[in-house]
Amino acid sequence: EIVLTQSPGTLSLSPGERATLSCRASQSINSNSLAWYVQKPGQAPRLVISDASTRAAGIPDRFSGSGSGTDFTLTISGLDPEDFAVYYCQQYGDSPVTFGLGTRVEI
Amino acid sequence: QVQLQESGPGLVKPSETLSLTCTVSGRSITSNYWTWYRQTPGKGLEWIGNIHYSGRTNYSPSLKSRVTIFIDRSKTRFSLNLNSVTAADTAVYYCARGDGWHLYWGPGTRVTVSS
Numbered sequence: 248e249i250v251l252t253q254s255p256g257t258l259s260l261s262p263g264e265r266a267t268l269s270c271r272a273s274q275s276i277n278s279n280s281l282a283w284y285v286q287k288p289g290q291a292p293r294l295v296i297s298d299a300s301t302r303a304a305g306i307p308d309r310f311s312g313s314g315s316g317t318d319f320t321l322t323i324s325g326l327d328p329e330d331f332a333v334y335y336c337q338q339y340g341d342s343p344v345t346f347g348l349g350t351r352v353e354i
Numbered sequence: 355q356v357q358l359q360e361s362g363p364g365l366v367k368p369s370e371t372l373s374l375t376c377t378v379s380g381r382s383i384t385s386n387y388w389t390w391y392r393q394t395p396g397k398g399l400e401w402i403g404n405i406h407y408s409g410r411t412n413y414s415p416s417l418k419s420r421v422t423i424f425i426d427r428s429k430t431r432f433s434l435n436l437n438s439v440t441a442a443d444t445a446v447y448y449c450a451r452g453d454g455w456h457l458y459w460g461p462g463t464r465v466t467v468s469s
Contacts, residue, residue, distance in 0.1 A: 248415075282455040291448055291459035292399070303457060335399060339454035343414050346399040 249273055249338050253347035260352065266323040268350045270336035275316045280340030283312055283321045286349075287332045295334070296321060326352070356381040358449050358460035366443075366467050372436040375426070376449030376460055383407060383425060387453035388432045390423060392445035393462070400445075404453055405432055439467045 250273040260266055270281065279299035284292035294303040296312035299319055309324045323330055331354055336347045362374035376388070389404040403413035405423045413421050422435040436443060444467045450456035 280454065291462050292456075293459075294455055294457050297455040337399070337455065342412065344401040344454070346401075348398045 248343050249276065249341050249345050251336050251338060251345055251347035253334075253336060253350045255350060256348075257351045257353060259354070260326055261354065262326050262328055264326050266321075266326055266330070266352055268321040268323075268334055268352075270314075270319040270321070270347055272317040272319075272338060274341075276319075276338045277340030279315050280338060281312075281314070281319050282337045282339065284335045284337065285330075285332050286335065292335060323352075328354075356451055356458045358451065358458055360447060360449050360460045360463040362447075362463060362465070364464060364466060366439055366465060367469050368440055368467055369438055372434070372439050372443060372465055372467070374434045374447055374449075374463065374465070375431050376433070377431045378451070379430070381451070383429050383432060386451060388423075388425070389450045389453065389456065390434045391448045391450060392443075393448065394445045402434065402436075402447075406453075441467050443467050 252271045254269045281299045283296040285295050286292045300312045311322045313320050333349045333351050335349045357379045359377045366372045384407045387404045387406050390402040393399050403423050405411045411423050420437050425432045446462045446464050448462045449460045451458040
């Protein structure tokens with residue numbers, strides 16, 4: 248199965264700063280089938296990006312996804328207080344679907 | 355607006371069967387794939403498996419011998435059975451719509467395996 252490694256484990260930033268989150272796959276992901284989710288305590292994951300770079304409905308344009316093959320990035324340009332949470336990457340190009348262990352973005 | 359809601363016992367004894375149901379509203383279940391996940395502090399988010407409305411299923415290799423996912427005859431719910439549970443199956447279980455990325459998730463239900 249494809250192992251996804253997210254870095255850093257924790258990102259300590261201030262509101263208004265830029266966040267860059269990395270997701271590296273153990274092998275190339277088919278068709279850039281990679282998604283990003285945000286999760287807050289006690290809630291289900293919420294889709295942010297699909298297909299490596301397509302923003303989900305209702306997601307602000309300060310969120311952007313990029314990358315291909317084995318290296319993917321989620322960028323948040325100008326952190327809003329509501330953005331401080333845990334972010335997960337997920338690959339769905341190969342079975343079984345797998346997730347990274349997450350990056351915590353904290354103040 | 356599609357809504358999903360998990361339901362089932364919050365406590366299951368070791369060696370017994372964990373049974374959960376996901377009730378779907380706002381969209382017919384007779385389309386698309388429907389998926390189960392679970393989340394633990396140690397292993398994070400884990401894909402359990404999914405079912406297509408035709409009845410075709412796909413299961414995680416690590417759980418395949420213990421898992422069954424099926425669609426209720428009412429066609430408004432789909433269910434998960436996980437047998438021979440141990441403490442390692444203690445988790446928050448989520449249902450979601452689709453195969454791949456998921457826009458719609460249930461809020462999750464916590465299941466503890468303990469005697």
